[in-house]
Amino acid sequence: MQASIFEKNILNKKHVVIIGAGFGGLQAVKKLSKEKCLNVTLIDKKNHHLFQPLLYQVATAVLSPADIAIPTRSLMHRKKNVTILMDEVTSIDIKNKIIVLEDKEISYDYLILAAGARTGYFGKTDYMKYTYGLKNLQDALRIRNKILTSFEEAENHPENAEKLLKFIIIGGGPTGVELAGSIAELSNHIIREEFRNIDTSKADIKLIEASSDLLATFNRELSVYTKLRLEKRNVRVILNTRVIKIEPNKVFVKGIEGENEFEASLIIWTAGVEAVPLTIDTGLPVGRNNRLKVNRYCSFDNHPEIFAIGDIAEFSEGGKILPGVSAVAMQEGRYAARAIIDEIKGREKKPFIYFDKGNMATIGRKDAVAELGGFKLTGFMGWLMWLFVHLFYQVGFKNKISILITWIWSYITFGAAARVIQEPLTEKDLKI
Amino acid sequence: MQASIFEKNILNKKHVVIIGAGFGGLQAVKKLSKEKCLNVTLIDKKNHHLFQPLLYQVATAVLSPADIAIPTRSLMHRKKNVTILMDEVTSIDIKNKIIVLEDKEISYDYLILAAGARTGYFGKTDYMKYTYGLKNLQDALRIRNKILTSFEEAENHPENAEKLLKFIIIGGGPTGVELAGSIAELSNHIIREEFRNIDTSKADIKLIEASSDLLATFNRELSVYTKLRLEKRNVRVILNTRVIKIEPNKVFVKGIEGENEFEASLIIWTAGVEAVPLTIDTGLPVGRNNRLKVNRYCSFDNHPEIFAIGDIAEFSEGGKILPGVSAVAMQEGRYAARAIIDEIKGREKKPFIYFDKGNMATIGRKDAVAELGGFKLTGFMGWLMWLFVHLFYQVGFKNKISILITWIWSYITFGAAARVIQEPLTEKDLKI
Numbered sequence: 005m006q007a008s009i010f011e012k013n014i015l016n017k018k019h020v021v022i023i024g025a026g027f028g029g030l031q032a033v034k035k036l037s038k039e040k041c042l043n044v045t046l047i048d049k050k051n052h053h054l055f056q057p058l059l060y061q062v063a064t065a066v067l068s069p070a071d072i073a074i075p076t077r078s079l080m081h082r083k084k085n086v087t088i089l090m091d092e093v094t095s096i097d098i099k100n101k102i103i104v105l106e107d108k109e110i111s112y113d114y115l116i117l118a119a120g121a122r123t124g125y126f127g128k129t130d131y132m133k134y135t136y137g138l139k140n141l142q143d144a145l146r147i148r149n150k151i152l153t154s155f156e157e158a159e160n161h162p163e164n165a166e167k168l169l170k171f172i173i174i175g176g177g178p179t180g181v182e183l184a185g186s187i188a189e190l191s192n193h194i195i196r197e198e199f200r201n202i203d204t205s206k207a208d209i210k211l212i213e214a215s216s217d218l219l220a221t222f223n224r225e226l227s228v229y230t231k232l233r234l235e236k237r238n239v240r241v242i243l244n245t246r247v248i249k250i251e252p253n254k255v256f257v258k259g260i261e262g263e264n265e266f267e268a269s270l271i272i273w274t275a276g277v278e279a280v281p282l283t284i285d286t287g288l289p290v291g292r293n294n295r296l297k298v299n300r301y302c303s304f305d306n307h308p309e310i311f312a313i314g315d316i317a318e319f320s321e322g323g324k325i326l327p328g329v330s331a332v333a334m335q336e337g338r339y340a341a342r343a344i345i346d347e348i349k350g351r352e353k354k355p356f357i358y359f360d361k362g363n364m365a366t367i368g369r370k371d372a373v374a375e376l377g378g379f380k381l382t383g384f385m386g387w388l389m390w391l392f393v394h395l396f397y398q399v400g401f402k403n404k405i406s407i408l409i410t411w412i413w414s415y416i417t418f419g420a421a422a423r424v425i426q427e428p429l430t431e432k433d434l435k436i
Numbered sequence: 437m438q439a440s441i442f443e444k445n446i447l448n449k450k451h452v453v454i455i456g457a458g459f460g461g462l463q464a465v466k467k468l469s470k471e472k473c474l475n476v477t478l479i480d481k482k483n484h485h486l487f488q489p490l491l492y493q494v495a496t497a498v499l500s501p502a503d504i505a506i507p508t509r510s511l512m513h514r515k516k517n518v519t520i521l522m523d524e525v526t527s528i529d530i531k532n533k534i535i536v537l538e539d540k541e542i543s544y545d546y547l548i549l550a551a552g553a554r555t556g557y558f559g560k561t562d563y564m565k566y567t568y569g570l571k572n573l574q575d576a577l578r579i580r581n582k583i584l585t586s587f588e589e590a591e592n593h594p595e596n597a598e599k600l601l602k603f604i605i606i607g608g609g610p611t612g613v614e615l616a617g618s619i620a621e622l623s624n625h626i627i628r629e630e631f632r633n634i635d636t637s638k639a640d641i642k643l644i645e646a647s648s649d650l651l652a653t654f655n656r657e658l659s660v661y662t663k664l665r666l667e668k669r670n671v672r673v674i675l676n677t678r679v680i681k682i683e684p685n686k687v688f689v690k691g692i693e694g695e696n697e698f699e700a701s702l703i704i705w706t707a708g709v710e711a712v713p714l715t716i717d718t719g720l721p722v723g724r725n726n727r728l729k730v731n732r733y734c735s736f737d738n739h740p741e742i743f744a745i746g747d748i749a750e751f752s753e754g755g756k757i758l759p760g761v762s763a764v765a766m767q768e769g770r771y772a773a774r775a776i777i778d779e780i781k782g783r784e785k786k787p788f789i790y791f792d793k794g795n796m797a798t799i800g801r802k803d804a805v806a807e808l809g810g811f812k813l814t815g816f817m818g819w820l821m822w823l824f825v826h827l828f829y830q831v832g833f834k835n836k837i838s839i840l841i842t843w844i845w846s847y848i849t850f851g852a853a854a855r856v857i858q859e860p861l862t863e864k865d866l867k868i
Contacts, residue, residue, distance in 0.1 A: 070500040075856070082629075424573070
């Protein structure tokens with residue numbers, strides 16, 4: 005590796021390092037890889053690009069990890085000027101333009117920070133201990149195991165069924181809504197016929213949101229619609245209610261008449277995210293939730309060679325911070341790449357402008373809400389739109405087909421194709 | 437559950453308990469479920485039926501767990517007289533006809549033992565510590581992680597590539613051959629284009645077999661053919677060589693000129709299986725590798741109400757023990773079910789006769805060996821036959837399609853669809 009970098013330097017090609025193979029990072033790499041005057045290194049601690057918008061379907065046993073996780077290498081194998089490293093960045097020396105990996109260093113001319121976000125607990129570490137987040141495949145499989153095992157346990161001990169089937173989801177954003185909806189789908193339809201000693205549709209699913217609306221960033225009409233449809237699916241939607249304490253299998257809340265504590269067999273936390281800590285001690289300006297405050301060029305005034313994009317960055321547009329969604333990351337990724345190329349080619353750079361394509365979220369089987377530009381879609385039409393958009397953005401032809409078939413199949417059969425309780429792998433299994 | 441069993445008793449239906457949802461157990465349940473005069477309980481510690489013949493493709497990142505693991509419940513949801521329990525059998529009281537589970541007991545009138553086999557190390561526990569077996573999804577994902585991570589590590593540290601890419605497979609049966617072949621496929625073709633700092637085809641793959649032939653149970657011609665084709669794929673096939681000691685990343689052997697020790701970054705052990713220990717202290721007659729010696733009725737002279745089928749049983753036919761393959765298990769499963777029904781209906785029972793349908797194993801892309809009845813197939817024809825048979829036997833329509841697509845896709849693109857290094861799940865993740 006050192007060798008090849010050295011080589012790059014004597015050929016004096018500019019070296020661009022991108023940290024993170026998410027939506028933003030991939031867009032940047034794709035654009036940069038076309039410039040033969042550049043060497044590009046993409047670093048990610050995972051070997052795959054994850055299509056996060058469908059993570060909840062892995063958690064609810066509809067899709068398999070491989071359906072939404074594409075080996076990053078397979079996307080870049082034809083880009084000869086792109087090197088991919090599966091490695092963890094331990095620190096960044098921005099003064100000397102050096103990335104420190106676990107056991108070597110890499111120098112850069114340009115750096116794109118695209119390492120994304122992780123579940124955020126507002127510093128409440130016990131929340132982390134007693135709840136499940138949903139940001140990566142491990143989280144998703146953990147939730148899947150937990151849900152499926154709960155139903156199995158209940159079948160073995162119907163006398164405890166009520167206690168075993170109490171699922172609480174905290175956070176009424178898209179992830180929370182989609183999780184609640186598809187857990188309801190699972191218990192009301194998919195597995196109901198298969199149990200003899202319990203009625204799975206009796207599962208108690210609660211969705212707790214601190215604000216007055218689900219999908220707060222959506223048009224109010226859609227928020228109201230979503231609430232009604234979830235309730236129709238036996239999800240108890242609890243709004244205007246703050247979580248004030250979490251204990252093992254217990255959630256304490258404030259806001260509802262007469263209730264201040266809920267029992268739970270599974271607590272899923274989707275109420276917060278924060279940028280990965282990676283960047284905290286770089287000296288770059290940090291905003292809310294550890295996100296890096298970038299200027300209108302997705303960069304930094306005193307470090308124009310560094311860009312931050314996607315969930316790790318805080319980009320304000322007219323006082324409003326851009327949301328942590330894939331569309332923002334992808335547009336920022338393409339922008340950062342263009343900015344670098346422009347600078348090298350001596351073109352003057354223009355500030356980044358976000359083009360809002362809209363929002364969407366599924367509620368359940370053939371039911372979703374979507375707002376695109378002016379108009380809104382709900383129900384089956386919303387669901388078709390959602391399906392189309394997600395298939396369209398899913399990377400890899402094979403994944404598209406296999407996901408489409410899986411969806412059609414589970415649509416016809418009311419089945420979830422990936423109901424595998426996977427035996428745990430131990431840390432050791434990832435070591436050489 | 438207790439309740440429902442009690443109910444079964446007052447209705448005085450006979451209660452058949454089957455332990456193990458493998459090939460044998462499933463066949464038995466299907467047949468028994470048609471008899472309304474029976475109540476059937478199927479117990480397995482996993483929630484899924486595993487299509488073991490394709491496990492090596494999960495290990496080599498071609499297929500996903502869900503492609504070969506079907507939720508047992510989903511296969512039985514229409515059979516109202518079948519109850520499925522995901523639970524572990526701790527002991528069996530054959531005197532009182534009681535199955536002891538982790539925290540309850542179940543009584544039976546008839547018992548079918550179909551719990552299968554696990555990797556066997558001939559009592560060498562250190563072999564277990566330093567090698568990977570391949571009997572369940574956990575094993576497969578562990579091997580997958582290990583192989584993929586080795587290549588990633590090598591890309592980061594090309595100077596150590598040689599050391600990092602030494603794979604040794606011990607045992608030249610179908611599993612060993614298929615693993616060696618598809619690891620070669622992976623390194624020679626699938627991922628080769630994607631690495632910049634190493635040549636993955638330089639990976640050192642050794643297949644060690646104690647006897648004089650690979651696929652010893654096959655026709656000799658096919659064994660010889662298999663050896664040649666594996667060697668053509670850069671697999672070093674080492675015959676007539678016994679493993680005498682295993683240390684971390686080291687295999688000591690006896691039999692080859694001048695070599696008595698091999699380095700390895702990954703050691704896969706496919707050289708032995710043994711029946712699950714479950715039955716040892718039941719007092720039933722135990723044969724080689726803990727397998728239960730059954731009579732010609734797949735049963736026991738002094739316990740005709742107990743049947744043992746598949747890998748857990750040792751059935752001798754003219755002094756020859758039937759092999760531990762799915763065909764044997766499935767035929768024994770159907771037989772045991774029929775025997776129970778015959779007895780209840782007062783028909784006299786006939787001894788079990790095995791109908792040998794033949795053998796097959798893949799060597800690599802469009803190359804396999806198959807012997808069916810009289811005739812033999814090799815190369816592309818063998819591969820087509822293999823593909824057809826395995827798709828045909830794969831349970832679940834959706835799995836068939838998704839596997840077929842995955843195969844066709846990876847066949848066209850030389851790609852492996854499931855190259856996901858999965859983050860480890862911890863023991864905790866399976867607990868309620």
